Amino acid sequence: MARTDFGPPDYQELIPPIIKENYGNWKYHTVPRPGVLRHVSYSGAVLHSVRVASPRLVSSDWVRDICNIAEKYCDGYLRFTTRNNVEFLVADESKLQPLLTELDDKDFLIGGVGVSISNIVHTQGWIHCKSAVTDASGLTKSIMDQMTDYFTGKVKVPARLRIAVACCVNMCGACHCSDISIVGIHRTIPRVNDEMASRVCEIPNTIAACPTGAIRPNPKVKSVIINPEKCMMCGNCTAVCPAIKIMDPVNDGVSIWVGGKVSNARTAPMFSRLAIPFIPNEPPRWTTVTEAVRNLVDVWRTNAREGERMGEWINRIGWERFFKLADIPFTDKHLDDFTYAKTTFRSTTQFKF
Amino acid sequence: MSNVQIKGAAVELDEDGFLVDPANWSEDVVAFFATQEEVGELTENHWKVIHYLRDYFQKFGVAPMIRKLCKDTGFTLKEIYEMFPSGPAKGACKLAGLPKPTGCV
Numbered sequence: 001m002a003r004t005d006f007g008p009p010d011y012q013e014l015i016p017p018i019i020k021e022n023y024g025n026w027k028y029h030t031v032p033r034p035g036v037l038r039h040v041s042y043s044g045a046v047l048h049s050v051r052v053a054s055p056r057l058v059s060s061d062w063v064r065d066i067c068n069i070a071e072k073y074c075d076g077y078l079r080f081t082t083r084n085n086v087e088f089l090v091a092d093e094s095k096l097q098p099l100l101t102e103l104d105d106k107d108f109l110i111g112g113v114g115v116s117i118s119n120i121v122h123t124q125g126w127i128h129c130k131s132a133v134t135d136a137s138g139l140t141k142s143i144m145d146q147m148t149d150y151f152t153g154k155v156k157v158p159a160r161l162r163i164a165v166a167c168c169v170n171m172c173g174a175c176h177c178s179d180i181s182i183v184g185i186h187r188t189i190p191r192v193n194d195e196m197a198s199r200v201c202e203i204p205n206t207i208a209a210c211p212t213g214a215i216r217p218n219p220k221v222k223s224v225i226i227n228p229e230k231c232m233m234c235g236n237c238t239a240v241c242p243a244i245k246i247m248d249p250v251n252d253g254v255s256i257w258v259g260g261k262v263s264n265a266r267t268a269p270m271f272s273r274l275a276i277p278f279i280p281n282e283p284p285r286w287t288t289v290t291e292a293v294r295n296l297v298d299v300w301r302t303n304a305r306e307g308e309r310m311g312e313w314i315n316r317i318g319w320e321r322f323f324k325l326a327d328i329p330f331t332d333k334h335l336d337d338f339t340y341a342k343t344t345f346r347s348t349t350q351f352k353f
Numbered sequence: 354m355s356n357v358q359i360k361g362a363a364v365e366l367d368e369d370g371f372l373v374d375p376a377n378w379s380e381d382v383v384a385f386f387a388t389q390e391e392v393g394e395l396t397e398n399h400w401k402v403i404h405y406l407r408d409y410f411q412k413f414g415v416a417p418m419i420r421k422l423c424k425d426t427g428f429t430l431k432e433i434y435e436m437f438p439s440g441p442a443k444g445a446c447k448l449a450g451l452p453k454p455t456g457c458v
Contacts, residue, residue, distance in 0.1 A: 199373065199375060204413065240455050
């Protein structure tokens with residue numbers, strides 16, 4: 001039998017000698033230029049990490065290309081970051097400039113470090129997922145084309161700004177806690193294929209999967225009935241029961257959420273909140289979405305204080321001012337009407353006209 | 354989707370090899386799936402698990418949780434994997450003719 005359950009390779013065997021020698025013994029780091037970190041250890045050792053953008057979905061040829069670069073300048077060592085950027089780990093300082101020159105020549109984008117707009121955390125989309133309401137890679141490419149100067153540090157921002165894309169409300173990734181999130185949503189009531197449901201679906205599971213209790217059994221045909229009045233088109237039943245279909249190319253699209261963060265710096269972590277309820281899918285460039293994201297970045301960049309993230313800025317000025325400054329209409333869709341809705345309502349007379 | 358011949362009868366399977374129509378289930382189908390899922394020879398213990406899964410599904414309309422399966426049949430998860438190498442869902446449930454597991458599997 002094949003060897004199983006032996007886990008990933010021990011990372012200690014895969015890190016550069018300079019990191020092994022100074023493990024847990026770093027003194028400080030600086031950012032000498034956008035995209036480059038300079039780490040200095042107590043023993044005086046210096047390590048440069050050069051961060052470049054990656055599209056996340058890459059070919060094995062692309063991986064071989066970055067391996068060749070790492071072989072040439074980093075003794076064969078590199079790493080991927082948690083936002084799927086690539087970092088070349090340069091132990092020999094004399095090789096730093098030649099590496100940067102080669103990366104520039106090969107059109108790699110150097111950046112995404114510290115106060116900047118780094119890579120977009122995103123998901124499968126139409127490339128691989130059966131419940132994707134929108135595409136992930138296409139949207140990400142369209143948005144990052146607009147954000148290139150923020151990534152490379154050519155345009156300065158007041159604080160970190162995290163953008164994330166999730167192609168359905170399952171939100172694989174970081175959409176519920178990002179400064180700007182693009183989330184795929186449905187607007188059509190799902191259709192039940194009774195004959196198929198009776199054969200391939202576990203009916204009690206399907207009923208239990210509904211967050212609003214909109215699904216009840218239909219024992220006559222061994223299927224379920226969906227109450228359109230109660231359904232909010234989350235699509236959870238379609239994940240559990242393949243006989244329920246919700247896809248609708250015309251009414252499917254994306255929503256944009258703002259103000260989430262995960263770090264504890266200055267303020268506690270925050271969930272993202274709804275800013276724009278719906279924008280239709282417009283492949284291949286998603287012009288309306290990219291325009292809306294650019295507008296949100298601009299309005300935050302020009303109004304926020306130094307070091308103030310999107311959510312912190314909105315909390316300081318209030319959501320009325322945010323909607324006004326961002327020129328986004330406030331609609332009934334913005335009012336929470338789920339389990340803990342009451343806690344999101346205003347229970348004070350303090351607000352701006 | 355594909356059609357296979359099992360002891361002379363045409364049986365429709367989906368792309369993962371699960372029964373499209375549970376009415377097609379028979380002991381011959383189990384024997385056919387056993388070769389597909391590398392189960393090998395079907396023992397009394399195999400049949401105990403298969404019949405338990407079918408009874409539970411007929412009674413409650415869902416596949417049992419793994420914990421419930423282990424508790425009621427007396428087999429540990431390790432023993433289940435020894436009997437059905439592809440696991441309780443892809444292996445045992447397929448042999449028992451239950452619907453394909455759904456969700457983020």
